[in-house]
Structures are given as structure tokens and as C-alpha cells.
Amino acid sequence: MISLATMHHMPGSNHDFMQPFERIEQLMNQGPRESGSKKIVLITDPEDVQLVMHSRSMVRNETMRSLAGDGLIFSDGKKWRERRRALQPSFPPSDPTRHAADVDWALAGLMDRLHAIADTSETFPLLEELLRFTTRLIYRVAFGIELPVDHDMAPMLIRFFDTAAETSMAFIDAKSPVNIEVMRQFPSARKELDREIDSIIERGRRESVGEEHVLGTLLRMEAEDPAFTDEDIRDEIRTLMLAGAETTSNVLTWLFLLLDTHPDHRKAIENELDNTSDSELLQSSILETMRLFPPVWFISRQAVASITVSENTFETDDWAFICTYLVHRNPDYWEHPNDFRPDRFAPGYALPHRYAWFPFGGGRHLCLGKALGELETFESARRILQTFRIVRSDSKPLKPRLGIVLKPFDDVPMRVELRAR
Numbered sequence: 001m002i003s004l005a006t007m008h009h010m011p012g013s014n015h016d017f018m019q020p021f022e023r024i025e026q027l028m029n030q031g032p033r034e035s036g037s038k039k040i041v042l043i044t045d046p047e048d049v050q051l052v053m054h055s056r057s058m059v060r061n062e063t064m065r066s067l068a069g070d071g072l073i074f075s076d077g078k079k080w081r082e083r084r085r086a087l088q089p090s091f092p093p094s095d096p097t098r099h100a101a102d103v104d105w106a107l108a109g110l111m112d113r114l115h116a117i118a119d120t121s122e123t124f125p126l127l128e129e130l131l132r133f134t135t136r137l138i139y140r141v142a143f144g145i146e147l148p149v150d151h152d153m154a155p156m157l158i159r160f161f162d163t164a165a166e167t168s169m170a171f172i173d174a175k176s177p178v179n180i181e182v183m184r185q186f187p188s189a190r191k192e193l194d195r196e197i198d199s200i201i202e203r204g205r206r207e208s209v210g211e212e213h214v215l216g217t218l219l220r221m222e223a224e225d226p227a228f229t230d231e232d233i234r235d236e237i238r239t240l241m242l243a244g245a246e247t248t249s250n251v252l253t254w255l256f257l258l259l260d261t262h263p264d265h266r267k268a269i270e271n272e273l274d275n276t277s278d279s280e281l282l283q284s285s286i287l288e289t290m291r292l293f294p295p296v297w298f299i300s301r302q303a304v305a306s307i308t309v310s311e312n313t314f315e316t317d318d319w320a321f322i323c324t325y326l327v328h329r330n331p332d333y334w335e336h337p338n339d340f341r342p343d344r345f346a347p348g349y350a351l352p353h354r355y356a357w358f359p360f361g362g363g364r365h366l367c368l369g370k371a372l373g374e375l376e377t378f379e380s381a382r383r384i385l386q387t388f389r390i391v392r393s394d395s396k397p398l399k400p401r402l403g404i405v406l407k408p409f410d411d412v413p414m415r416v417e418l419r420a421r
């Protein structure tokens with residue numbers, strides 16, 4: 001277990017938002033606790049993560065399923081296995097650049113918008129802009145739909161993500177205050193999203209979308225199997241919107257915020273991109289960003305049989321709450337864990353433990369979109385940093401927020417400037 005005293009007061013931790021923040025500290029301080037008839041145990045050691053993630057006695061629990069449906073990302077067992085087998089060919093791990101043309105297409109739109117914003121010198125909400133980009137990409141990859149470059153889907157998606165997150169926090173951490181007003185909006189946010197999902201399905205049918213897109217595979221499964229319903233398709237589409245759009249947009253947002261607070265490092269990356277054909281500094285900065293701010297900041301599992309992990313025995317229904325954020329900052333494995341030090345990931349680096357850094361999960365549920373997520377993060381960061389400098393336009397303290405993904409508490413107003421070279 002990490003001691004709070006060790007995590008605070010690290011020499012060189014000069015930015016408040018880099019420190020472990022309150023809501024996670026509250027979770028940490030609780031230790032194993034009872035919730036109804038079940039026990040919830042917080043996991044922060046990589047050795048324990050490995051045992052839980054690879055155990056057949058630990059499966060996904062119902063929390064998110066009850067909110068966002070039984071799609072691939074929240075299901076387990078036979079249903080999960082069948083879906084994973086069906087959807088995997090659209091995201092082949094052996095072909096990591098499979099979606100390169102889609103990324104180029106979506107990125108061209110983002111670059112046009114950034115040029116236009118740079119011309120006006122006005123501030124813009126960074127996270128919303130990046131979510132617009134990642135949404136266009138997932139629509140094209142998964143549904144075969146090309147959204148306009150200025151589509152206004154982002155606020156609707158953010159409303160769904162944030163109201164679902166607030167509701168799930170009530171399950172995860174009964175002691176933290178939840179925002180009831182936000183929770184109340186969840187049913188209408190989900191209805192609004194489902195109307196959009198229905199229009200995606202209708203369009204896929206009308207235009208006979210091909211099986212190179214997940215939607216085509218889902219429509220074929222529905223045609224072949226009477227047990228496969230519209231609700232199944234809806235669940236998978238909701239999953240892809242959630243998993244595919246909010247994750248990458250937040251990695252990129254944190255990267256630009258970190259570079260804004262570490263200008264020497266940003267300059268070094270700019271020099272690398274301007275003067276060499278390498279991108280080692282950029283690569284290592286992305287990995288370090290995902291260490292400090294893993295978008296999927298927790299992974300929960302529920303015991304279906306008795307299992308012992310270190311000093312904790314889980315009986316059926318007990319929960320393991322793997323806090324990726326804390327594992328990634330565990331001082332037993334990382335020196336100066338709260339500092340942004342991309343050189344930890346310099347070429348040839350070795351992880352201190354296989355599960356000391358696992359932003360894409362591991363075991364049978366390893367992220368389906370890992371290659372796409374890596375490609376879009378790297379390519380968009382590279383193109384943006386080559387052309388622009390994105391800087392904060394205010395100096396308000398930054399606070400992370402525990403959404404379904406880890407994100408800045410408020411969208412951060414930024415300015416974008418064309419870089420002089």
C-alpha cells in the first residue's frame with residue numbers, strides 16, 4: 001500500500017495538478033470497506049493487478065453495465081467472448097496502421113480548425129475541440145460515417161459521459177459527495193445519445209455499410225441471429241463512442257497541458273521534430289502523460305469464486321478496485337512519481353513491472369482499440385506540435401476530475417499560435 005506521506009512533498013513537484021488529488025486520496029484512506037454485503041478492496045500494487053487481471057475468478061461487474069449497457073467494454077463471459085471474436089478483425093493487432101488513412105482524414109479537419117482559430121487569436125475549449133476530432137475519427141472507422149468538420153456532437157457526448165460518471169461514483173465511493181443535479185440528468189442524456197445511435201443504425205442499414213466497419217459486422221450478426229437485437233447493436237455503438245472518443249481526446253489534452261507547464265521540454269520536442277527525423281522525445285512524453293494521467297483511471301472486477309490476492313481474500317461478489325492512477329504513481333516502482341519525466345521512457349526503457357504501467361489494460365480485456373488510440377494520439381500530437389503552439393490563456397489552478405475517464409475538471413481555455421520556425 002502506498003503511504004500518503006511518501007506521495008506528497010516530492011522534491012521537484014512544482015505543479016499542483018501533478019499531485020494526487022483529493023477525491024483519490026479519500027478513496028485511498030478508506031482501505032478495504034463494506035458496501036452492502038460486499039467488500040471493496042483498493043489495488044495499487046502491480047503484482048496484485050496482474051493476479052486480478054489474469055484471474056478467471058475475477059470478472060467485470062455490473063456498475064457500468066447498468067448505466068451504459070452490455071457492450072464489449074462492460075461485458076464478460078460467453079457474450080463478451082463472442083463479441084470480441086466478431087469485432088477483433090476490424091482492429092487487427094498485426095496491422096497497427098490499418099486506420100492511418102482515417103486518422104489523416106480526421107486530422108486534416110482538426111488542423112483546418114486550428115488554423116482558423118489561430119487566425120482569430122481567440123481562446124478555445126481544448127478538450128471539446130479534441131473530442132470533436134476523435135468523434136469524427138471513430139464515426140468514420142466504426143460506422144462508415146463522415147461527420148462535417150464542425151459537427152456539434154461534443155456537448156451531447158460530454159453530457160452523457162459526465163452524468164454517467166457522476167452516477168457511477170455513487171457506486172464506487174459511497175463516502176465522496178456526489179452532484180445530485182448532474183446525476184439527475186443522466187436518463188435524459190442517455191435518451192438523447194440513444195436517439196443519435198438509432199440514426200446511426202438506420203443509416204448503416206440504408207447505405208448497407210460494409211464489414212470493414214464494425215457497424216457492418218453488427219448488422220450482419222443481427223440478420224443471422226434472431227437472438228441478436230437492436231439493443232445489442234446500440235450497446236456496442238455506445239461502447240465505441242465512450243471508449244473510442246473520450247480516451248484519446250483526454251490523453252492529448254493532458255499532453256498539451258503538461259507541455260504548457262514544462263516549456264523547456266516542449267521546446268526540445270519542437271527542435272526534435274524540426275531538425276531530425278526522430279520522434280523519441282514526443283513518444284516518451286506521450287507514454288509519460290499516460291502514466292501520470294491514464295484516461296481509464298480505474299478498472300473494477302468482481303469475484304465469482306473465492307480468491308486470495310496478497311493479504312486480501314475475496315469471496316464471491318467482493319470487488320477489486322484497481323486504481324491505475326495510483327499504480328502508475330506507486331513510489332515503490334517509480335522514482336519521483338508525481339513528476340513529469342519523459343526520460344523514464346527513453347528508447348530501450350524497461351518497465352519496473354509488467355503492470356507498473358498499463359494504460360490500455362491487460363489480459364483478455366486488453367484494449368481493442370490500442371493500435372488506433374496509439375496511432376491517433378501520436379500522429380495528431382506530432383502534426384499539431386510541428387505547426388502550432390497550444391498555450392493556456394488563464395492561470396487558474398488545474399484540477400483533475402474523476403469522470404469515466406480522468407479529465408481536467410473544467411475544460412481549459414487555450415490559445416493556439418502558429419509556430420515561427
Ligand code: HEM
Binds near residue numbers: 072239245299359370
Ligand atoms: C488512448 C486511448 C485508449 C486508452 C487509454 C484505452 C484504455 C482501455 C483500457 C484500460 C481497457 C480495459 C478495460 C478493462 O480491463 O475493463 C480498454 C478496453 C477497450 N477499449 Fe480502449 N482505450 C483507448 C482507446 C480505444 C479506442 C480508440 C477504442 C475504439 C475502438 C477502444 C475500444 C475499447 C474496447 C472495445 C475495449 C473493451 C475490450 C474488451 O473487453 O475486450 N479503446 N481500453
